[in-house]
Amino acid sequence: MKKTVIPIGPYHPLQEEAEFFQLHVEGEKVVDIDVDLGYNHRGIEKICESRTFDQVPFVVERICGICSTSHPLAYVQAVEEIAGVEVPERALYIRTIIAELERLHSHLLWLGLAGHFIGYNTVFMWAWRYREPVLDIMEEVTGNRQNYAMMKVGGVRRDLLDEDLPKIRKMVEGLHPPLNMFVGAVLDDPVIHARTKGVGVLTPEDAKAYGAVGPTARASGLAIDVRRDDPYAAYDRVHWKVITWPAGDVFAKAAVRLLEVPESIKIILQCLDQMKPGEIDAKVKEVPPGEGIGHVEAPRGETFHYVRSDGSNRPVRHKVRAPSYVNVPTFKATCIGQTVSDATIILAAVDPCYSCTERMAVTGRGRGKRPLTAQDLISLSQNETREILDTPTGKAAQKQLERKLIEGYSRIGGKAC
Amino acid sequence: MRDREEIIAKVKERLGGKVVSFCAKAPNRLYVGLDGENLPQAVRLVFEEMSARFAIVTGVDTPSGIEVLYHFSFDEAGLVLTFKVLLDAGAPRIDSITPIVKGAEWIEREIHELLGVEFVGHPNMKRLVLAEDWPEGVHPLRRSYGRDST
Numbered sequence: 001m002k003k004t005v006i007p008i009g010p011y012h013p014l015q016e017e018a019e020f021f022q023l024h025v026e027g028e029k030v031v032d033i034d035v036d037l038g039y040n041h042r043g044i045e046k047i048c049e050s051r052t053f054d055q056v057p058f059v060v061e062r063i064c065g066i067c068s069t070s071h072p073l074a075y076v077q078a079v080e081e082i083a084g085v086e087v088p089e090r091a092l093y094i095r096t097i098i099a100e101l102e103r104l105h106s107h108l109l110w111l112g113l114a115g116h117f118i119g120y121n122t123v124f125m126w127a128w129r130y131r132e133p134v135l136d137i138m139e140e141v142t143g144n145r146q147n148y149a150m151m152k153v154g155g156v157r158r159d160l161l162d163e164d165l166p167k168i169r170k171m172v173e174g175l176h177p178p179l180n181m182f183v184g185a186v187l188d189d190p191v192i193h194a195r196t197k198g199v200g201v202l203t204p205e206d207a208k209a210y211g212a213v214g215p216t217a218r219a220s221g222l223a224i225d226v227r228r229d230d231p232y233a234a235y236d237r238v239h240w241k242v243i244t245w246p247a248g249d250v251f252a253k254a255a256v257r258l259l260e261v262p263e264s265i266k267i268i269l270q271c272l273d274q275m276k277p278g279e280i281d282a283k284v285k286e287v288p289p290g291e292g293i294g295h296v297e298a299p300r301g302e303t304f305h306y307v308r309s310d311g312s313n314r315p316v317r318h319k320v321r322a323p324s325y326v327n328v329p330t331f332k333a334t335c336i337g338q339t340v341s342d343a344t345i346i347l348a349a350v351d352p353c354y355s356c357t358e359r360m361a362v363t364g365r366g367r368g369k370r371p372l373t374a375q376d377l378i379s380l381s382q383n384e385t386r387e388i389l390d391t392p393t394g395k396a397a398q399k400q401l402e403r404k405l406i407e408g409y410s411r412i413g414g415k416a417c
Numbered sequence: 418m419r420d421r422e423e424i425i426a427k428v429k430e431r432l433g434g435k436v437v438s439f440c441a442k443a444p445n446r447l448y449v450g451l452d453g454e455n456l457p458q459a460v461r462l463v464f465e466e467m468s469a470r471f472a473i474v475t476g477v478d479t480p481s482g483i484e485v486l487y488h489f490s491f492d493e494a495g496l497v498l499t500f501k502v503l504l505d506a507g508a509p510r511i512d513s514i515t516p517i518v519k520g521a522e523w524i525e526r527e528i529h530e531l532l533g534v535e536f537v538g539h540p541n542m543k544r545l546v547l548a549e550d551w552p553e554g555v556h557p558l559r560r561s562y563g564r565d566s567t
Contacts, residue, residue, distance in 0.1 A: 038546045046557060081443060211471040211520035224470065230445055230495035293446055293488070293497050295472075304488065306475045321473035326520055 048318040070298035072151035077294030078307040088279040091155035095233040105134040106299035119382025155281035185404040196251035200346030206333040214301020219252035226297040238270040344381040476528040483509040513539035531558040
């Protein structure tokens with residue numbers, strides 16, 4: 001059969017970020033895939049070499065807007081390792097709370113996007129409805145919905161006020177019951193099963209070969225999580241479960257993220273219970289020569305920072321490896337053999353983040369080939385779901401899902417419109 | 418295998434005289450210096466035999482040459498093991514580990530562009546992050562880069 005190349009990009013079929021895919025297809029079937037990076041490079045590793053140790057957190061916070069606390073946290077831990085700093089207990093709890101609030105909103109963001117791309121807008125709207133209170137709390141306690149500027153070498157920049165703590169508690173507690181129901185409703189939904197089960201399977205062997213991390217690896221049955229394996233912040237003081245799912249398909253990736261949401265809530269509540277008044281900053285005066293590694297379980301997986309100091313006031317080298325850098329290449333294992341209309345959701349299933357993946361270069365140039373637009377691809381994927389929703393079973397499933405979600409919403413005092 | 422001491426002892430025993438330096442900078446951070454020629458054997462040992470997870474590679478331009486650091490994570494023991502190799506800055510060359518670790522493909526391409534290290538035996542050495550019209554032989558993460566213009 002004649003082989004056709006479908007160029008996708010340089011705008012992502014799912015997210016408003018620039019990169020370039022080439023799907024090689026035979027008829028409907030994907031036979032090869034190539035990813036072209038370089039469109040979002042801002043030279044952040046190089047920039048960090050010209051900033052002082054205290055300025056770098058603000059730079060790396062801007063690597064990614066969604067996991068904007070994971071990068072600074074990994075970086076400050078690397079520097080604290082070089083300087084042998086003992087971070088005050090209260091700061092460790094604050095770091096944990098902020099990191100878990102970030103995971104909550106990031107997983108809900110992904111769920112909404114995934115719903116949208118398979119043309120199931122009910123999921124999209126409800127997921128984002130529940131994400132909003134998390135961002136409101138972030139804004140209230142840190143001053144910003146994103147880029148919280150909380151992490152600093154030696155502790156945190158801002159304390160959580162006494163009046164903030166009950167607000168955080170009320171928000172996460174209020175979210176718990178409807179979220180649980182939401183999780184159950186989505187995981188039981190036949191339409192979502194039809195579109196995601198058995199689709200884009202990543203085997204544990206491939207996950208390991210590519211060094212996949214986070215929910216992408218855990219959905220292939222690998223029980224790895226930096227929070228448990230090499231504990232930082234206050235994770236060794238709280239109890240929670242590392243969620244794994246053996247199937248490796250898109251459904252498994254969704255399941256892992258969904259089930260991690262209640263675990264995050266559990267962690268936040270324990271931190272609120274255990275936190276005591278105290279110092280929040282070890283007031284680090286200087287960083288000696290040396291090297292350090294900080295790694296953090298970001299919502300998308302392990303964020304890895306390596307910092308080297310020569311005893312001056314700035315790092316001589318700062319290496320950043322974001323989770324998407326090792327998760328995106330798994331596309332080669334998951335997309336091949338699948339249909340073009342499923343490629344969209346497979347690409348979305350690792351929750352790719354392109355700005356994170358690229359940190360050092362100059363903007364690339366366009367290509368001569370006429371790309372398939374983002375809308376073309378989303379439409380392909382959405383049409384597939386529409387066909388399912390047009391059947392009597394599909395219709396019934398959507399009705400049931402909506403009913404469950406409205407029920408959940410009314411429990412937190414909301415009125416369905 | 419769960420224990421940090423066990424892992425460290427096995428690496429020491431299996432690499433033996435090939436280890437140039439051995440340094441535990443923290444209980445959960447181990448740095449092992451090697452000559453470039455022994456790297457593939459060391460990577461096979463930790464990645465294939467001992468099932469460590471490949472984390473990433475870091476390239477550093479230092480006054481004594483280009484340092485390449487291969488970070489592996491033993492997640493079950495919470496241990497990050499880093500192999501350190503020092504290459505001659507004039508013509509940095511080392512065997513590619515991509516044939517052993519698929520996941521190293523991108524980072525070796527990136528280090529090739531940014532620091533000019535040649536990875537011998539890399540299966541797909543083309544540009545990853547720099548623009549197509551970026552001049553050959555100009556490596557932005559080298560210390561010498563940009564010194565004249567700033």
